[in-house]
Amino acid sequence: MLAKSPALRKELLRIAEMVPASSRVLDVGCGAGELIEHLTRAKGADARGIELSQAGVNACVAKGLSVIQGDADTDLAEYPAQSFDFAILSQTIQATHRPRDVLDQLLRIGRRVIVSFPNFGFWKVRLKLALTGRMPRTGALDYAWHETPNIHLCTIADFVALTQETGARVERALAVEESGEVRELSAPGYWDNLTAEGAIFLLTRRAS
Template sequence: MTFTPNYNLRPDLLAVAEMVKSNTRVLDVGCGDGALLYYLLKNKHIDGRGIELSMDGVNACVAQGLSVVQGDADTDLSYYPTKAFDFVILSQTLQATRAPVEVLENLVRIGRRAIVSFPNFGYWRVRASLAIKGKMPLTKSLPDEWYNTPNIHFCTIKDFVLLCNKRSIIIEKKLALKSNNSLVPQIYRNFGGNLMGEQAIFLIHRNE
């Protein structure tokens, strides 16, 4: 049984992958079926580890030969030593954690750098849904009804920037992806990103 490499990586994961340097140690928190880890292993020759909540995800990863443990971002990150990884990735998971600040602090403690991606609650369609329809938003990156969404801690790009500033976390790079997965152009990034970006990707580290 051989695993067919998935080179059709989701565009937001491709954008994350581009931030990872070759031949580094990487921890992917919430690694799902291991698609990103596998891509990084094959293309950037990383030494990769993963944490995944769902057993189906974990078993799929281990069966592909990836080093992945069943675990939870909220409870299991505290067991990892400081600066054990060059990059710690948390993609599309921050908004589903119980204690996002603790998780974020753990990310920049365990990793020399962290890459965090999340659905932007400041996206204009989200704002429009609330402002015009008066309903909780349903978009491509937020497909669940309010009563069955795993997302319990939404934030906007601006909120995330403010939190990083407050916790003295340095933002090295921030990207906003439009709904067609293209980048929000550079000139709008500081102002328009929070409005036009459906998803956000941050490269951060702890100020030392």
């Protein structure tokens, strides 16, 4: 069973479509294990997870999933290089303390990396901040500023810049609409940065 929110469920299915059958997958910030459960059942993947919350880990292990309680900011260094076909960071990068280090670690651990995140450049976000002068709350970012776990929000343009700084190669990029539908991101992406509520990036490590 995938995530409860229909839009998020669609996004997880889009991510799952990028993963070939029988892949070795590490889902960082796996929550209650919806994606790895789906990948295990539907794709025969060898899928593992890391999750910060005890409730999420307990739910995963009770379902028979291989998940460890851990922190993306500190625990990724323990994994050997290239030990997974895919390292996935779904709706988590904006909640890490050092997103750039986390991305570096993912590119080290996984042969391919999938990152999805909410786009702070989405027109509704921009409009709410511009018109109300208050921190914007939208469907994808429904937290008061003082309660949000999202401490490092970024726009699609910001993320593209980060991939260029870190040695990641963008293999594929999808813009996610409010409905959860996706379309290929079109370069240079100014339009998508305004109209997409989120994005999904498939990355590999650039040969140095």
